Amino acid sequence: MSIISIIIPCYNQAQYLDECLQSVWDQTYTDWECIIVNDGSLDHTDEIVKKWLTKDVRFQYLKKENEGVSAARNSGIEKSTGEWILPLDGDDKIGSRYLELASKEFHNNIDIIYSTGQYFGEKNTIFASEPFDYQAFLMENQIFCTAFFKKSDWKKTGGYDPEMKGGYEDWEFWIHLSAYKNPLRVKHLTEVGFFYRIKPASRNVDAMQKNDASLRDYIYRKHPKVFYRNLNSLKEYYHENQKLKRENQHLKNLVNSKRNIVMNRILKIFGK
Known part of the structure; x- marks a missing residue:
C-alpha cells in the first residue's frame, strides 16, 4: 500500500504519455503508485504503457470503454490503495519535487494541496501563483485538477460527476467537497509543481468556452447550499471589486470583468 496514488486517465494521448510518466518516475518522493487508465484510446497507448509496467512495478494499468475523464478518474481511484490521490492528465507532467513538497503537509489537517503551475508547449507562463481565496474560487476555479x-x-x-463531459469537472468536484468541509482547508505551494501542456487544441478548452454558462448553471443548481451559504460574502467581494475599479483606473485591467457577469448570474439564479 502506498501513501500517494497518482491517477492518469488518458484518451488518445500516446504521443505525450512517455513524458508524463517520466515526470512521475522522476519523483524525489518514492512512496507512490501510479494507475494509468486507458479510456478507450484508439492509438498506441498500450505499447507505451507496456514498457513502463516492465520498468517499475509501481505502475499499474486499467483499460475501459470510453466514458470521459470523470468516469476514468473514478475508475482509477476506485482501484487505488493510497490515502492521498493526485489526478494527472496524460498530456501534462509534474515537477520532480511535487510529491515530496505535498507530503510535508499531509499531517497538517489539510483537505486540498496544490502548487503554482506553469504552461508549456504553445505557451510558457506561470499560473495559479496567487494564495487561495475561497470567494474568488466560487466564481472562478483556482485549483487545477492535479x-x-x-x-x-x-x-x-x-x-x-460523469455527467460533466464538457469541462469544469475538477471545479465541480472541489465545490462538492466544500459542501462537506466548512471551511475548506487548502494549502497552496509556491513552488511550481504542475506543468499544463498547451496544444493548438487542448482538451475541453473550446468546449468550456462555448458551454461556459450552461456548465456554471449546472454547478450552481447542483450545489445550492454552498452558494446560499456564501452569498453575502460573494456579494461583498463583488461590490469591493466594483469599488476598486471606480477608485483606481489602473485596476480596471487587474479586476476580471468576467467576475461581474458571473456574480450577476449567481444572484439571478438564487433570487437575491
Missing part, C-alpha cells in the same frame, strides 16, 4: 486530496473525501462526494 491537486492532492484524500481518498476518503472522494468517497464522501461520490467522486467526479
